[in-house]
Amino acid sequence: MTLDLITALAAFAFVSSITPGPNNLMLMASGANFGFRRTIPHMLGVGLGFVFMVLLVGAGLVQVFDAYPISHTILKVASVAYLLYLAYKMATAAPIRDGAGTGTPMTFLQAAAFQWVNPKAWTMALTAVTVYTPDTTLWAIAVVAIVFGAINLPSVSSWTLLGQQMARILTNRARLTAFNWTMASLLVASLYPVLFP
Numbered sequence: 278m279t280l281d282l283i284t285a286l287a288a289f290a291f292v293s294s295i296t297p298g299p300n301n302l303m304l305m306a307s308g309a310n311f312g313f314r315r316t317i318p319h320m321l322g323v324g325l326g327f328v329f330m331v332l333l334v335g336a337g338l339v340q341v342f343d344a345y346p347i348s349h350t351i352l353k354v355a356s357v358a359y360l361l362y363l364a365y366k367m368a369t370a371a372p373i374r375d376g377a378g379t380g381t382p383m384t385f386l387q388a389a390a391f392q393w394v395n396p397k398a399w400t401m402a403l404t405a406v407t408v409y410t411p412d413t414t415l416w417a418i419a420v421v422a423i424v425f426g427a428i429n430l431p432s433v434s435s436w437t438l439l440g441q442q443m444a445r446i447l448t449n450r451a452r453l454t455a456f457n458w459t460m461a462s463l464l465v466a467s468l469y470p471v472l473f474p
Contacts, residue, residue: 278411278420286409290425293404294432298397299360299467301436303383306367306460308440309447311382316437322388324430327402328422330392335406335418356394357468368461397467401425 295301300323307316342348370380383391392398405425410417447453 278417282409282411283420283424286405286421286424287428289405289409290428291432293397293401294425294429295435297463297467299363299395299464300388300391300398300433302460302464302467303363303367304433304436305440305443306370306457307382308437309444309453309456310370310380310440312444313437313441315382316440318385319383319388320430320434320437322383322385322390323392323433324426325385326389326392327398327429328426329389330398331402331405331422331425332418334402335410335413335421336415352394352399353396356396356399359391359394360396360464360468364461364464367464368458370457 304316304319304323307319366380405421406418409421443456447456
């Protein structure tokens, strides 16, 4: 793998990791509702779960979609249903400060598993493996996964920090509820490219 290819991969990893998507919107909402420290397992689940996803996709999982096209449709339906469920949970989250809040941040395993139903994560993984690996050797796939891991985690963490800072202005129930509904609406809007390609 050449330095030029790694540089291009790093640029792609940064742009695709820092731009809004389901992971980043949920991390921002979690940062606002639970703070940075309580969201760390969620962030690590996103970062390490995506690295694992890239490794498996690169190792040949994409061939399953080619062999069984219905599996792609099933994944798409499951993804949309799960994202709608998460949007509902986000919109109806009760503020913790009220003492009535029963919500908890997403766990490491939940966030890692979420990558498999996240349409943006699939697009990123498939693009990274098909465009930036000169061959399908384990070494080339590992380099792609490592570059993504090194760039993805700081990028998604910035969204959690943004949410935590926004908590300063989300000091009453009405503002926090409006914020949560806005984040939920944006999460639903992120499904547009999946539903209407």
